[in-house]
Amino acid sequence: MRLTPEQNEFAASVAELCRREGGAREAHDDVLYRKMAALGWIGAGLPAEFGGADGGMVDICVFLEQTARGMAPIGGFTTSIIVAEAYRRFGSPEQKKLVIGGVAEGEVASIAMSEPEAGSDVGALTCRAERRDGGWVINGQKTWCSNAHIANTILLVARTSSEGGKHDGLTMFHVPADSAGLTVKGIETLGGSDVNDLYFTDCVLPADAVVGKVGEGWRQLMAGLNLERLILAAGMLGTAQRAFDDTLAYVRERRQFGKPIGTFQAIRHRLADLATEIECCRLLVYRVAELVDEDPERLLPREASMAKLKVTETAKKVALEGMQMMGGYGHAMEFDMQRHVRSTLVSTVYGGTSEIQRDIIGKTYGL
Template structure:
């Protein structure tokens, strides 16, 4: 590892690997969807989902390095626990800004296996989050929500939606945005699946006079934008760690294949054209690991600091690397890389979208550039 791991962390990593190999080692065990409730429940029972949750809410109190280690390992072993990614992103927001009751409900729920989702994007507001128009209007005892959200990951699995809606101002105004805790079964909320090549992952959310009480506000009214910005470290590192594990799995599968596949009387990996590509991919993966874990270590040393440059670099490098490794792997495996008999086609699908969600690669480059005063 590019950082020093404790004996406890190494044992944790081995335990997760062994579990995944036993419980999710075949395509039949993993199934076809990104999230397997049975495997997720077993991990919750083992206490692993509680790793990043504070002890006072039933967690293990682990840091960002622990979280990244778990995410990288489960992604590398292809454990189908897609709901965990959004759940810990949401948990981090509640940990910072939630009321005591909200923290107990959400953080305690994640520790025991609940799935959480967050709704920000809209048909006309993607990278430009401030363009949102979904509105929460004050009413007696609470708010009435009307509007649409889209690309909401895991909403169909979630117990609650962390909704980011406009409470004042107009489209383009960074002020006037508020976070709300909305039960997934709330009256006036309809969750509709969006078909994708990755399976059932994302959803449209339609709010029609959906009422939430005043205590559903998470943090402060009209301060949602600043609250979102405070969570950038966690969100981008979480996504980076998942894609680091995905890149490692694609690389390992590629090396295995080119070592075993013979053409012209020898393994295809022994040809310079492929051997040099493998060397480049290995170097990119190691660069990604150094960047992800160095940034995670910085977060653990000072959790309150927003690392705009480093977190964006980690997300950019890890996702672009995962996409490159998977596509190169498919190319080197030839037709077998395209076949569902092998896992490479699934890794390609998973990595392609990673450069879009959680802030596109173009947005990450913009953020990085601006940190240099450009």
């Protein structure tokens, strides 16, 4: 994998801004996010006709890696770019202009799929959308919806029919975040309250709220999995690198028995192994990103799942090893290592657990 001169300049510019203004403890800083949008970075991978830069998956991965490494508080980006891609593929011209254009300008979008009884098994969802008076009425609950509390738009996946298999009868809907009948309630987690429960109570949507085709929600979701898994992998690649950087800085300075602890073979070899694993992750992420850019319509279930699995598991290992090498300081709230641990632990759960990724990879081999 070799970045172009323009992509290298992009990476350097993002890294420099993050060095000056990153490192914040909050998950999403709207001022910084819109500043990045004004620079054209949020729309780096979006179509030019809607305010983007017509870049590709490699450009998105560059941005994600550098912002995560720089700890930029722009948590709204990941769901926004996933939602924007769904609208690019399936939205009406009006929906594309509204949502993709809004994301390019710095608005946040969220997606609502999971339910209390439908997590890894998304096809088991029961939140219903019923036709009524020429429109749709939504009733049900969604959960673990990242960034819904700061979103302008929510892309909802709801059941419109119970006929056929469980993956039939699902439909995507465009839901303005201020819609009557929608209640957003934060869920307290180890990482804060960036995920939410959504309650739909007779939430009325117009007929043209459908994104794509009625009953085609599952197929449409599958079409976006390359992007989702790569986005999560690229972000965790940056977090893994930052956890490594922080550990390296610590072991170079921390002295015990008269010398820096990084000079002890036990520490030096652990860092060598972690550095090698991170570089393997980087090569995998950007290789899969190149495959996506070669043919954006091609599904890459094996490769995208491999990237998500390998990078998130590696990031978790790097953070836990970093905490161990930093001793008590790695556990202290005044240092960032505890934050790296919390964010990497959950990365192996959201967006499809590591177990689900392994199952998908296995199935691509006919198992």
